[in-house]
Amino acid sequence: MTNSASGDCVDFDRDCERVFPSGVRLVDSLLQQMEKKDDIVYLEAEKSELKDKNLNLKMKLLKRIMNMLLGKVLEFELGRFHIDHLGVYTCTRHEMVHNHAMIPPEKRHLIRSQRDVNKEQLLFISTMKLSGVKVTATQIEECDSNQLIKYFAKRHVDEADFYYDFEQDDSGALVSFFWRDGRMMRDYHYFGDLLVFYTTYRTNKYGMICAPFVGMNHHGNNVMFGMCFILNERTEAFDWLFDTFLHSMGRKSPIAIMTDQAQAIAAGIRNIFPSTVHHRLCVWHLEQNSKKHIGALRALEGFTDLFGYLLKYCETPAEFEYFWKRMCDKYKCENDDWLCDLYKIKEMWCPAYSKKYWSGGILSSQRSETTNN
Structure with missing residues (x-):
């Protein structure tokens, strides 16, 4: 050379x-x-x-x-x-290219962060209802729904441990469906102490919401426990989904379930899962919500570091209480409504209050989100 x-x-x-x-x-x-x-x-x-x-x-x-x-x-x-x-x-060189497919522009309004209904849209919907126009979710075409159920039925015949279920509205249209195979059931019985659940944006033909049940195996890798598609994120939809999931797993409940801060999901967990199941919140979503609710505080020097430490790294309740008080005193935020509400549910997100519930060190629902991708 x-x-x-x-x-x-x-x-x-x-x-x-x-x-x-x-x-x-x-x-x-x-x-x-x-x-x-x-x-x-x-x-x-x-x-x-x-x-x-x-x-x-x-x-x-x-x-x-x-x-x-x-x-x-x-x-x-x-x-x-x-x-x-x-x-x-x-x-000295950085490839400014994404390594994954981007969301099409016509689908971006369906991302969770963009799912806001403004006053003009609410007024338009109210006007349609007053005019006698029925406002409802999109339904799956009859041909496609029949083909889907036939496929599930055939798999159930070929695989004895394959399970599926679906939900119809008053007119008989398919609005939700769930399935899991034998491997998913076995993985759940081995590794189902922690259940990660997250609903993603609508990227399919009918704009349905993908809702996978995900966990972690003994190698630290993702394992799938079940898959569901639903048309909306109302409490009734999650009641049906969680009850169907438990039924498919012989009513075996996890030790902890991790989700985002959606109120409908929290209500469904309270309605269906036993009270012994510990509901944990994804700290990544809490950080994203903080940008909306306490953006002025986050702009102050040192606040994001202290807030992030409270979210992820406090080892004992005493340590958490010390740094929470320090944050409130230093930044004069003890009367902030969003922070007060967050403090009331600290057992759902602070690691110091969740040590008796096994979680495998997972603090966010990114496992479910990466499965969606």
Whole structure:
């Protein structure tokens, strides 16, 4: 392997072996050599072809070796980086391309963060109702619903432990359906102590809400316990869904269930699951909600760090109470309505109050969200 420095062609193989001995990791050897003084750095190369070169040329060659060898490793493993003599990495190239499909513009209003009904839309709906126009959710076409039920029925015949159920409205149209196979049932009985549940945006033909039941196995990987699609997020829909899920699992309840802060989901959990099931809130969604409710406080220096510590890292109730009081005193927020409501339900999100309920160290519903993707 050769490289050019100041017009001279130098053979680097022999010099690299002397400066960076075999059996020593390249990065470690580079950092160790750069920490030494110049006279020590080149002492190891005293017998090499670099001996008769001046110090400036030697430094140039060493830098070329480092950039050539280490740069090739980082190019494949980490992307484009520059490393200075202190071992500090600086990114020099960043691919500004998403590694997943983006939500189509016509679907963006269905994302949870965008599901707001303004006054004009409410007035329009009210006017339609007063005019006798029936306002209802979209229904699945009869042909598609028949094909779906036939598919479920065939799988139930072929697989004895396959389970499915569906819900119809007053007109007989299909509005919700749930299924799970034998592997999902077995995974739930082994790893069902923690249940992560999250409803995602509508990305299918009928704009239905995907609602998977997800958990974590003994390798820390996602496992699916069941899948459901529902047309709306009313309490009645979650009552049916949670009851169907428990029925499919022989009424075996989890120890803890993690969701976002949706009131309809919380009501469904209270209505269906036993009182012994601990309902936990996703701290990521709490952080997102804080941007809407206490945005002015978050703009203050140090508030987000202290608030994040309260959400994720308090180990004991005493520690939580100390830092909560410190936050209220420092930022004069003890009378903020949203923070007061959040404090009242601290057992649902603070790790210090949830240690007796196994959760596998999970603090958010991202496992379910990544399953949706």
